[in-house]
Amino acid sequence: MGISIGLVGLGSFGSVFADLFKQHPLVDRIALCDREPERIAKFARKESFQDKFHPRDGFASLEEICRSDLDALAIFSQHWLHAPQCIQAMESGKHVYSAVPLISIPSGDETLEWCDNLIQTCRKTGQFYMLGETTYYHADAMFCRRQAAKGAFGDFIYSEGEYMHSFDSHASDLRQVYKSRFASQAGQEWVEKLKRYRERGDTDSPMSYPTHSMSGPMSVMKAHAVKVSAWGTPPRTKERYFEEMMMPYSNVTALFQMSNQSVMRICEHRECAIIRETFRVYGTHGAYENGVWFEKEKPVNLKEDEIRDPLPSEVYEAYRNALGESNVFGGHGGSHAYLVNEFVDAVVHSRMPVINAWEAVRYTAAGVMAHKSSMKDGESLSVPDWGDAPA
Numbered sequence: 113m114g115i116s117i118g119l120v121g122l123g124s125f126g127s128v129f130a131d132l133f134k135q136h137p138l139v140d141r142i143a144l145c146d147r148e149p150e151r152i153a154k155f156a157r158k159e160s161f162q163d164k165f166h167p168r169d170g171f172a173s174l175e176e177i178c179r180s181d182l183d184a185l186a187i188f189s190q191h192w193l194h195a196p197q198c199i200q201a202m203e204s205g206k207h208v209y210s211a212v213p214l215i216s217i218p219s220g221d222e223t224l225e226w227c228d229n230l231i232q233t234c235r236k237t238g239q240f241y242m243l244g245e246t247t248y249y250h251a252d253a254m255f256c257r258r259q260a261a262k263g264a265f266g267d268f269i270y271s272e273g274e275y276m277h278s279f280d281s282h283a284s285d286l287r288q289v290y291k292s293r294f295a296s297q298a299g300q301e302w303v304e305k306l307k308r309y310r311e312r313g314d315t316d317s318p319m320s321y322p323t324h325s326m327s328g329p330m331s332v333m334k335a336h337a338v339k340v341s342a343w344g345t346p347p348r349t350k351e352r353y354f355e356e357m358m359m360p361y362s363n364v365t366a367l368f369q370m371s372n373q374s375v376m377r378i379c380e381h382r383e384c385a386i387i388r389e390t391f392r393v394y395g396t397h398g399a400y401e402n403g404v405w406f407e408k409e410k411p412v413n414l415k416e417d418e419i420r421d422p423l424p425s426e427v428y429e430a431y432r433n434a435l436g437e438s439n440v441f442g443g444h445g446g447s448h449a450y451l452v453n454e455f456v457d458a459v460v461h462s463r464m465p466v467i468n469a470w471e472a473v474r475y476t477a478a479g480v481m482a483h484k485s486s487m488k489d490g491e492s493l494s495v496p497d498w499g500d501a502p503a
Contacts, residue, residue: 115183115459118143118206120174120197122151123296125211126188130155132442132452133186134164135434137426138460143169145177145185147297160434178204184459185209186244190298191216191321192305195226202239209242209455212323214472218309218316218358220480224496227473231498234469242455242465243472245327246444247389249451255419256332256393256400264407265395268372271329273391274379275322279353279362281387287353309358315487316358317344318380319366322479325378327467328391330474332400335372337478337495342366344486347383354382366482368495378482389445420446427453470501 117139119130123146134142142164144152152170155161171177174197177185184207187197195215198208215226234241247253259265279286293299319342330336344361347354354362362383368376392401399406403414422428423440431440431449442448458465474497481495 114138114140116141117184118177118182119186120145121188122146135430136456137430138456145171199233202233202237207240207459211244213321214476216320218314223480230469241469243467244451245323246447247324248327249447250445251416251420253328254421260332264398266397268333268374268395271376271393273325273329275325276381276384276386276388278384279382315360317483318382319364319479319483323475324389326475329393332393335370336474337368339369340366340481340485341490341492342482342485343490364486464501468501
């Protein structure tokens with residue numbers, strides 16, 4: 113017996129996940145929700161959707177789909193809407209998958225309030241929340257978690273995480289991404305809300321979206337940030353992007369004391385000469401860096417296709433048959449299929465997803481406090497924590 117799930121937000125990112133959710137063998141029924149009706153129509157016309165999608169399961173608003181009898185929702189709306197929409201969905205009796213980040217707004221205090229609201233909603237409703245952090249399911253992250261589980265690292269001593277993505281990258285120009293966000297109805301509404309933040313003098317930061325850099329080392333070590341000191345560098349150009357984003361710093365580098373007594377360095381850089389998303393973890397017996405595993409100083413080069421966790425055979429076959437061999441794992445380092453499977457399997461078997469709300473707020477709060485520290489010239493600040501997820 114499978115589940116029913118609705119996809120909320122069928123823009124450029126949400127539409128990438130539609131086939132993966134629809135083709136999962138434990139999904140019996142799929143619904144579609146978007147304020148732009150043509151986006152729903154695109155999938156409603158696809159022959160491959162006819163066996164699991166019915167026209168009555170097309171919805172024009174979150175309010176409408178929350179009133180449905182669906183088991184779960186996967187939310188791919190704009191990042192400033194994620195937390196409030198996820199909370200609304202859980203309060204309506206739905207389990208929720210959220211695209212990253214948990215929320216990204218130009219107010220650290222407000223972000224921490226949303227973290228608290230999310231945890232309290234999970235406790236109150238008993239519904240599951242999962243953050244769709246892609247780096248968590250990169251092949252090297254899966255390999256390192258297996259190594260950590262068997263003690264191959266020894267004691268963790270130091271780690272690093274980096275998300276270096278210049279605003280004018282040829283691969284993904286953040287100015288164009290920013291522009292496209294305002295093209296939708298939700299984007300136009302956000303313009304008005306931004307005025308409130310500007311009037312208050314709030315500031316934003318690359319650390320408002322820290323999940324790609326933090327999830328690797330934190331998930332491998334199973335440790336969270338306790339204290340942080342961070343420093344930023346102001347934009348070196350007169351690019352309007354940083355002014356519009358209310359970012360006093362284009363690059364922020366943070367040093368964290370971790371709950372396992374190790375130290376973690378995180379770089380969130382938006383003005384740099386490289387585009388890179390990676391992490392490194394060092395222990396007393398083993399270490400991982402740049403695609404190489406070291407044990408007792410002996411290097412072993414790792415191949416991505418050889419170190420992934422296996423997908424369940426029935427899921428792999430369903431994706432291969434429907435999408436083709438080259439499209440089984442999806443984008444962002446082959447993480448998409450694992451994210452979808454983890455959420456669907458967790459809901460079906462009534463278990464807590466691995467990237468749950470308690471994990472998600474740890475990534476988010478660490479970024480908030482890193483920004484606050486950078487605005488105080490590196491002052492050491494404590495990072496709030498909501499504890500571990502219930503067993």
